[in-house]
Amino acid sequence: MQRYMGGMATQRQREIFNYIVRTARAEGAIITTHDIPDVDGLGCAHGLGRHIGGRRVAIVTGNTIQRTDPLVDKLGMDLKKWSEIPKDDGRPVIVVDTNTPSLMRSANGRKNNILAVIDHHCVTSTPLDADVFIRNEKAVSVCEILASLIPSSRIEGDPSIALALAVGIYGDSDRLLVADTPTLRVFDDLARIHGEKRPAIDALAYPPLSARTLVDLLKDIKHLRTETYRGKLIAVGRTTQEIPAVFAMTLSNMSINVAVAVGRIKNGVYRLSFRVKESDAALGVCASEIARETSEILHMPKEMYGGGHGDKAGGVVYGAYENVVGAVMKSAKEAIDRALGRRA
Numbered sequence: 518m519q520r521y522m523g524g525m526a527t528q529r530q531r532e533i534f535n536y537i538v539r540t541a542r543a544e545g546a547i548i549t550t551h552d553i554p555d556v557d558g559l560g561c562a563h564g565l566g567r568h569i570g571g572r573r574v575a576i577v578t579g580n581t582i583q584r585t586d587p588l589v590d591k592l593g594m595d596l597k598k599w600s601e602i603p604k605d606d607g608r609p610v611i612v613v614d615t616n617t618p619s620l621m622r623s624a625n626g627r628k629n630n631i632l633a634v635i636d637h638h639c640v641t642s643t644p645l646d647a648d649v650f651i652r653n654e655k656a657v658s659v660c661e662i663l664a665s666l667i668p669s670s671r672i673e674g675d676p677s678i679a680l681a682l683a684v685g686i687y688g689d690s691d692r693l694l695v696a697d698t699p700t701l702r703v704f705d706d707l708a709r710i711h712g713e714k715r716p717a718i719d720a721l722a723y724p725p726l727s728a729r730t731l732v733d734l735l736k737d738i739k740h741l742r743t744e745t746y747r748g749k750l751i752a753v754g755r756t757t758q759e760i761p762a763v764f765a766m767t768l769s770n771m772s773i774n775v776a777v778a779v780g781r782i783k784n785g786v787y788r789l790s791f792r793v794k795e796s797d798a799a800l801g802v803c804a805s806e807i808a809r810e811t812s813e814i815l816h817m818p819k820e821m822y823g824g825g826h827g828d829k830a831g832g833v834v835y836g837a838y839e840n841v842v843g844a845v846m847k848s849a850k851e852a853i854d855r856a857l858g859r860r861a
């Protein structure tokens with residue numbers, strides 16, 4: 518009997534995973550994740566790549582950001598860009614940490630030949646078209662799903678996999694704040710295997726923001742639109758950060774109930790990052806619903822709808838900035854109505 522660290526996979530999913538790994542070992546694989554990847558997506562890609570092994574496995578991403586550089590360096594990851602992959606590259610693609618086509622814009626036109634999606638987000642209305650799906654919305658991090666799919670003995674034999682998965686879990690659980698006891702146990706096992714202490718993992722998952730970034734974030738705050746609705750503070754605003762999640766997270770840390778950062782991709786095209794305070798998400802104010810409804814109001818095509826979790830979500834929308842802000846405000850209020858209405 519194989520043993521596993523995590524409990525976030527069923528026997529059937531482990532069989533599917535074995536099929537994915539067998540196929541990837543025979544044909545090579547391109548492992549990818551959502552655009553502007555976070556440590557969960559990158560950690561999972563690294564762990565999966567090491568587990569498959571061989572020289573025909575490439576990890577391909579869109580642009581990465583400074584915040585993930587320490588982990589990428591520490592793991593010695595060799596990240597490729599989609600532009601380096603020939604159009605007729607026949608290797609099957611494995612996508613981790615998203616099932617949403619609009620969050621994989623960098624792979625535009627290369628989304629065919631997807632062998633598998635391994636993810637912990639709710640299904641988007643028009644998810645990626647893959648041969649097989651391994652999904653578990655209960656998992657706080659896709660890295661915990663991978664720790665439930667790769668046998669323990671294998672992870673124990675490769676501390677680099679253990680570190681990648683530990684950092685991913687730590688990063689996606691808000692520094693373990695939203696990790697329950699079984700998840701904490703998985704994290705502790707992984708950290709013990711690599712021998713890395715908590716402060717070192719913290720520095721890989723949450724490297725301190727530079728002074729330059731802090732100054733920019735403080736400027737962003739000046740342009741914030743805020744409204745109090747049924748006792749909840751909603752804040753929406755443009756950010757200078759290339760990854761709007763940095764701004765959304767900053768606002769969320771200030772206990773704003775619904776925080777939405779609007780990053781400009783180009784004129785009329787915006788990347789949105791949604792954060793709902795944990796206690797409000799528990800009440801039923803759902804970030805992924807706000808993301809989806811914002812896309813609906815802005816008449817986005819279905820395959821572009823945003824999505825994510827109850828407390829965090831993302832999306833890409835087209836429209837004039839004022840309309841985007843208006844759509845976000847309306848969606849946030851409706852989500853609050855639904856949550857509070859349900860309780861009334």
Ligand SMILES: [Mn+2]
Pocket residue numbers: 557558614637657658659689
């Ligand atoms: Mn994740």
